[in-house]
Amino acid sequence: MVGTLLRDRGNEIKITERVLLAAVGNERFGLDIVELLLRERPDEVRVTERMLEIVACGHEDGDIGMLKLLLSHAGADLRITTKMVENAALNEYRGDEGYELMELFLRKRGTELRIIEDIIEAATSNEVAGGKILVLLLAQCEKEIQISERVVEGVVSGEWIVEEILEQILSRDHNKVRITERVLESVVGNARKGPEILRWFLNERGDDFYITERIMEAAARNTRSGVKVLDMLFKARSDEAEITERVLEAAAGNFEQLGDEIIKMLLEERGDEFRITEKIMRKAAGNEGSGAHIIAVLLRERGQSDEIQINERLIEAAARNRNSGDEIIDLLLQECDDKFRVTDTIAEIAAENAGCGERIAELFRVRTRR
Structure with missing residues (x-):
């Protein structure tokens, strides 16, 4: 199509930056169009920074060939920018494409381009090639890279993180890189790599941090490896790993099925240190993922005590739960005494529940008929 236009109406067509931006942004035929334009109208193709920024973002069709083509045409005058x-x-396209693009840019960059925190942070968020990109940056630009708290947070949050990268980042400037509370929150909250990273921190930098309530909360919210992380904290830092109401709320709100396992673990490990408050019960009742399982555990373990009070606010929280509100209310109603009555407010909330409101209403009707 483009070739036909150039051949039939070439004198009317100007190769503007808008045309070139559209070409490099074409995910399917971009490379073919750019090759055609360079072949037919090379003098009109002026490579701009914006064009290379678009290419670097990534296409399904691949960008290495296009980037090489544009850099070759642009010559030495084009500035490689931070963007x-x-x-x-x-760039997470096509496996290692981001890594290959980074190699090209680093070879072409001038002395004015510095590898700033934003670039390192971007690499840490790349779940496909982030590890390789970070290793490349550390190898080629080590002296100019400043390891900040934000960078460390990004690294320990990644699903690709390996011990070698932790060693490179945190061991080279041991006294300069602080292990902050926010960094540890990211470590224990890492769903896939949390246990592995925490083990490294405990072994290599254990003297540099203290286990706070916020760190315990982050571990209790971990939807994939929370049980393992908490177990490690209890074993390594028993005196510091306190179970507070906020930690229990975090566990009660854990959306995945792991939530009830975490609650069971906390009850087994430190059950005599805390009470199940109304806030914890309401948090569990509103949990649309594992709420029913958590409520079942709490009622089984503490239902006979005077801790758990089934009141109007708790039933309201359950009635709003679109996924498992009916299961939770069924469990709660079985524990209620006959004096508990369904209020108009509770009935209205259930009626507005688009997920399981009808089943909740039926449970209420059965109770009313008693």
């Missing part, structure tokens, strides 16, 4: 490098660091 280009940052986009390459974020």
